[in-house]
Amino acid sequence: MKFQKLFLYTSLAITLFACSENDGPDIRVDAVRSSRVEILADGGARFFGEIIQEKGLTEHGFMYTQDTNVWNLAQRKISLGTPEGKGEFSAAVLSGIQDQQKYYFRAYGESASGMFYGKIISFFSNGSVAPQISRVDPTKGHLNETIKIVGTNLGISRESTALYFDQQPIETFTAQDSVITTVIPPNLTSAKFVIRAVVYGKAVEYPYELATPEINKISPLTATFREEVIIEGAHFGDQPSENEVYFGEVPAQVIGAERNKLIVIVPDDLDIAKSKITVKAQRQTVISEEFFEIKAPIIESYDECMDTYQMIEIFGSNFHPISHKNMVLLEGVEAEVMDVYPDKLYAMVPQGPFPRGKMTVEVIVAGASTKGQTDVCIKDEWLLISTTLPFAYYGGPGTFVVNNKAYVFAVGKNDFQKLYMWEFNPTNLSWKKHELPFELSHFGNTASTGNKGYLYTANDRNEVWEFDGISWKERARFIGPYRVNSSMFAIGQKVYLGMGMRDNTSYQDFYSYESTSNQWKPIAQPLAAGRIKAVTFVIDGKAYITDGASNTGEVDMMRYDPADTWTRMADQAYARLYSVGFALNGKGYTAIGSSVVGSGSPESHVYDPQTNTWSHGPPVGHKGRYRGFAFVLNGEAYIGGGAAETNYINEGVEYDLLKWVKK
Template identity: 35%
Template structure:
């Protein structure tokens, strides 16, 4: 008994002693036993399960437990792993002993050998399992569940939601395209891609395609349609800046286009809800249609704007044709030739100008009333103004649309203030000659058919009551026209040799025909003989020959005028020395020389007015045309320059006087585009 008590007491003392020593250890230097390291956890790489439809499940096992911060797998197409560049898969579930798995359904290439191993992170240390490999069947096909937003603008940021997209923003294994244009990917994970609508796309509707590891999925996407709401101001002029308000406009000015009719406007600034543009100088319509192309779509404005119409506030009272005048006003086109100025409906040439001033050349005419209203137009609109200008030209063009083309044709004759012209029609395919009667009041012409053959080289003349035509044919070559009955009567043939372009005139009711040249023989034949047709006797009588200058050739298509029962023959020159002029006195059957004409000239026109004779236009021997007119004063036997006829030279025209007014027309200006043969001028009284 005492022995058991002693033993028990001894054990109790040992326990108390140990407790005291343990308490001291907590406040003193640690023991060697407590400083020994704890055993590290370990991991094993198990296997890989490959799916035919793509993807793989990797398996590993945690053998021993410990303070594990991360765990998972690393895999690579190379057996030399690099945790900074290869694919790391971290598992989110808390680590626990036993088997763990990771599914890889994207970022895998097909028919590729991959190496993988499990790993755990223990403190600063990474512990790997054994390296194994598998043959990949590729990734799962991407699935897109939605796109947000479903509509957008160029360069907008959008998001694609789904799965199997891949995991690397910088990897080339996944890309997004809009049709065939690549999108810039901002970020990507296996279920969300954030990317940018490419500015290079060319259509507004697309299939947005996600392609990962060669497999693709697509979803529709479209750009917003632009909307035009308002254009301000409602009226403007060229070069003004207008503002268009709307929605879904492109914020990059160069990607917007505004067409005003067929003219392209310059876009100055652009925002999503407005843009500014300049009214182009090339605008062709006063109220142009406005077409906007933005976001790769074209829309029409429900309402456009209008061009402010020009106005003329000051113009000269009078001017000559072809003279430069200055028009002052507002809202003229800044490009001078885009302004259209009309004087009495005839387009004037705009030489220069600004938006407030135009320098204009007055047109030749016609100005049948001697004045004209000035109208101005820009784009497709002509503004009728109240501005009038008088035309001061002594010779006034009253028509430029004669229904016949007179170029050295048979000629004219006057009967009781009725004027007739023998000429061919405007239609060049019609080779016939017609009789045209002039209506002075309406400046119009009436055509009659000539019932016999007449050549262009014939001549005609009136004796006051009838008209007579020499046809320049060998037979049946002289005819009489009665205006009262509009009938033709054949008269005795001209007794002289057949000839071209003879000269004719009438004094005291008798008709005289002479001179001319026969152009049919190989060697031309000039004639100087003259004959009188006495209408009362219906017969021809030989009269004195025209004076023959042995040093010059004959006269062809010479001009004549009659003053005080005497005829004057001028021109028709065929050589440089033929500038003499002659007076024929029927009462004495005598030719008298008068003052020489200023030059040797042919193809002139002639008329007499108020006791004086006039020679118009023509061509000097040696070539060239003239617009001048010469006046002959029989009292002083002198030639004086008269007013030029119009502003274009011409020859082989015609002239006549009716009701005390002289007219000159037709002829050629020497250029195919002069069209002088269709013009008619009137001498102002």
């Protein structure tokens, strides 16, 4: 009997030794007992215990820890509630334990009188069960929105769990084993990404994406700059900074944002009338199906008549609030917009060209165009009609009119070496280039008898050529000394040539040419000093010579009578060189030119032979010029070419003494 008892006690001791490390006896072995631990193959562990005495117990379960001095961690307590009776009980811990780490567990019971514990049993873990994600709420999210990642074994703290969106670590979240709560970060780079939870080294991935923004309605669809436009839809960022809105490719300011509505301002930089609206939100781009349209400018009224280089005041609305973003076209010519208000804008009327003597008014804002209902008449007496001369005229041989056709002798616009004859078409303001059958100097001169034109070549051969409107014919050579910058005119069928200069010698002599006899002969000399670049005009069968210079500018004027007499006439107010002259409606005109050492002038002067007086005429445009050309065709005077300082002007102007020329 004694041997049997000894064997029983010995066997019990061996069993207890195998299940524990003898960390201590049961405090209340009659209440609960820690039995054993089972290490699960896929991770985690299952604890077993036994209820010895269930009476009075209100709760039972297990506690586990890595430090036997610390047992009060709530997340490491497994409560199984009130026991239903005596016997074995168990519970599994699937997460929250690390691989190859030593842990301790014990069973516990609780009653009104206190806690009861089983013995402490140790074990080595093979880690937790791999985490699982079953869903994410909401199904599709938004930047800066809270989401819940629902699953199992997701960890119990940031110490156990790491969270990533693609490769981006998420620093702020809470983990409660079955749910991770976090906020979608605003700096995500893609709308589609993978949520990855790593719990004690074991990872789970779940594909996720942001909700796609939608544009359902834009109101209004037509607006003007700096007005508000409302975009209704879904899945926008709920802060203005979370949304980008574009009109076409132009960014717009977002001043209000909700999930289903954006409020934006029509951007100043929009430069097209129609554009689709693009919204970039939730790292995605959506484009409206409908077009947004800038309101066309409204023109209500403007001035009836204007001088050029004055401000035209255009009343209306829907103008761009920035001056230079409004385009004003006057007869198709862009005018500089000087100022703008909500109900009007101001633009500087350009010099032209205005070949009709009036101008249309058009306002263009971001490609949206509105034209005025009436034309504006131009009050300038000298009217710019063209800016596209195909030649460059800078003090060339001159012009003549033959059989009601005007011709100018000038070099090509891109060929300054060779002189051509350019035929003018006043109907469409075009020019036709003709080759010359002879060499012509830039210092030659011209005259016309009406049905024939004469050209002095101003070279050492002293050639004179006659043009009948169809062909050229060489005539008798000039009998005077070869000269440059001479004066030349015609009275009736006779041609006169004189003055000019050669080798710093000024000539005072004059000669006449009779076409019927094809002969030159000298005539009386003018009662004035020789000079270069004098201008001439013929009124009532008498020729007038004025302007030009010898050593200094000349102010005197001489009249030649075909009876071969010269008469000193009224002087001009001051001397000018490189001016032009012509006769129109019984009066003589000189215009443009410069002082001998001065710059170009736009002035014109009118000579009345009835009173032998000079008066000021209207300025020729707004640019000072000299070395230009002039001719009268069909009762209309034209001045063009010349230079302002050192630049070619390339302008043609049309003149009528009292009123605009009807076209």
